[in-house]
Amino acid sequence: MFGKKIGLFSILGFRVSLDFTWFFLAILIVWSLSRGYFPAVIEGLDPNTALVLGIVGALGLFFSIIFHEFSHAIVARQFDIPIAGITLFIFGGVAELEKEPPSAKSEFLMALAGPIASYVLAIAFYIIAGLLPDATAGAPLAAVFSYLAVINTILATFNLLPAFPLDGGRVFRAAIWGWTGNLQRATKLAAGTGRILGTFMMVLGVFSIISGNFVAGMWQALIGLFIIGAARSSEVQMVMKTYLDDVPVRQLMVGNPVIIPAHMPIDEIIEDYFYRFGHKVFPVVRGEVLLGWVRLEDIGKLAVKERARLTAFDVLSRDALDRTVSPDSSVTHAMDIMRKHNTSRLLVTSNGKLKGILTLKDIMNHVAVRQEIGAAGYPERSAEDSFG
Numbered sequence: 001m002f003g004k005k006i007g008l009f010s011i012l013g014f015r016v017s018l019d020f021t022w023f024f025l026a027i028l029i030v031w032s033l034s035r036g037y038f039p040a041v042i043e044g045l046d047p048n049t050a051l052v053l054g055i056v057g058a059l060g061l062f063f064s065i066i067f068h069e070f071s072h073a074i075v076a077r078q079f080d081i082p083i084a085g086i087t088l089f090i091f092g093g094v095a096e097l098e099k100e101p102p103s104a105k106s107e108f109l110m111a112l113a114g115p116i117a118s119y120v121l122a123i124a125f126y127i128i129a130g131l132l133p134d135a136t137a138g139a140p141l142a143a144v145f146s147y148l149a150v151i152n153t154i155l156a157t158f159n160l161l162p163a164f165p166l167d168g169g170r171v172f173r174a175a176i177w178g179w180t181g182n183l184q185r186a187t188k189l190a191a192g193t194g195r196i197l198g199t200f201m202m203v204l205g206v207f208s209i210i211s212g213n214f215v216a217g218m219w220q221a222l223i224g225l226f227i228i229g230a231a232r233s234s235e236v237q238m239v240m241k242t243y244l245d246d247v248p249v250r251q252l253m254v255g256n257p258v259i260i261p262a263h264m265p266i267d268e269i270i271e272d273y274f275y276r277f278g279h280k281v282f283p284v285v286r287g288e289v290l291l292g293w294v295r296l297e298d299i300g301k302l303a304v305k306e307r308a309r310l311t312a313f314d315v316l317s318r319d320a321l322d323r324t325v326s327p328d329s330s331v332t333h334a335m336d337i338m339r340k341h342n343t344s345r346l347l348v349t350s351n352g353k354l355k356g357i358l359t360l361k362d363i364m365n366h367v368a369v370r371q372e373i374g375a376a377g378y379p380e381r382s383a384e385d386s387f388g
Helices: 022-041 047-078 104-131 141-159 167-180 183-210 214-244 266-277 296-300 318-322 331-341 360-373 383-387
Strands: 005-011 014-019 083-089 092-097 281-286 289-295 345-350 353-359
Touching: 014 022, 014 047, 022 047, 022 083, 022 141, 022 214, 047 083, 047 092, 047 104, 047 141, 104 141, 104 167, 167 183, 183 214, 214 331, 214 360, 266 281, 266 296, 281 353, 289 296, 289 318, 289 345, 331 345, 331 360, 353 360
Parallel strands: 014 083, 289 353
Antiparallel strands: 005 014, 083 092, 281 289, 345 353
16 A cells, blocks of 8 residues: 555554655645644734644644554454554555454444544643633644644544545444445445545545635545545455455465576576566575575676676575465465565465465456356355454
């Protein structure tokens, strides 16, 4: 979901990071608060003071987002749902679930935790604002807390809309899941509401742009596009989980892959492997033991005179040893490893010995075949199991 991230800190074992798109959001919020909101609510406000208030307001908003997502993460931990971390990005923040909740009850409680936390913050900020003197150019703090109270109320209320992947969409999915016992049906319905909301937001954005409110319109359209994409992604992940959960890696791997002996010179590898087979990566072994792999991009960086002197062992990349999976693992577990390392292929090993290669292309072909012939249905759970 995210590209490169900047790690900030950890709270109770949860890593908080910034996606690079967050900086665009930070600049936009500081600009809108310092140039628009605070000068409008505080008469005679100095531009420099307005800028400081804009920065403080933005920091308060990001604290609120982290608090919201942290609440999700705390509840998720109670149900043994692993959280990769909390990431701030252009559309706010997200607690990154490493797997789906195990039951409708766990998803219901986890989803509600965020909006409840935001409402609690809103009440706290309302109280603080009420205890402070009315906002003036000389004492502007009440305006900051009033803004944070309003924005937390909006954040909680918007997230309660029954459209996946918003918190309200997860609550809706949990309710349908608990009622029907069918997670696939619940996901499809919740994702459908997400697409409807996303489409509405995009249409609203277009009308806002036409009416002259370009910034708000672009923002609405982008949020709508994000919701549609996330809803679609949730459906795809559910389809993949359904068709692959019962499939072991050994069933889809390519056995007896083309391998390169560790002692082979690079110039021979180029002629006998890269030109002949057309692959960009080949595993390197000594006997049957996997040592790593040789990548075309690495060989391309070598000087021509070095290619006769160096061997596969000299240029192999050992990161392949982190991109391995057991033949008896499920394909869904293999795909988790692929996502973690941002790769489309894994080496299949047993006790350090190379047994095959698993590629994303082969996985997708398998899913396409099973969809076409209808060879698998979605696993169902009873409502008692879901909410029990």
